[in-house]
Amino acid sequence: MNYEEFLETINTHKSPPAGLSVHSKSLWLDKKGDWQAAHDLIDQLDDPTSAHVHAYLHRVEGDLWNARYWYNRAKQPVFEGSLQEEWTALVKLYLA
Known part of the structure; x- marks a missing residue:
């Protein structure tokens, strides 16, 4: 599935494909x-990819201290762009 197909499923599916x-x-x-x-889905997982998504989710929540903790666990820099930009980057990265 590519990025455009992934986006389409958000509009057409009630649950993840x-x-x-x-x-x-x-x-x-x-x-x-x-x-x-x-x-x-991510909370109990301990791998770097899960930690990366977990960091983003805590950024969405507004818990920046916790987000920084998870970025560190993922060995990723704190994302400096918008939440939408980070979401897009993560989807493209982890769909591949």
Whole structure:
């Protein structure tokens, strides 16, 4: 699935499409407005990719201290752009 197809599913599906990684599912749920479900998918995972998405989700929540903690766990710099720019970058990165 490419980025454009992923975006289309947000408008046409009630739940994440089959075959997405947990990271892409989390980002999909976030875009649908279900932050809690997005966070619940990632919260207990300990890999760097999950930590990266987790950092973004805490940035969305406005908990910048916690977001910085997760960026550090992911070995990623704190994202300096808008939330939309970060969401787009993460989707493109983790769909690949």
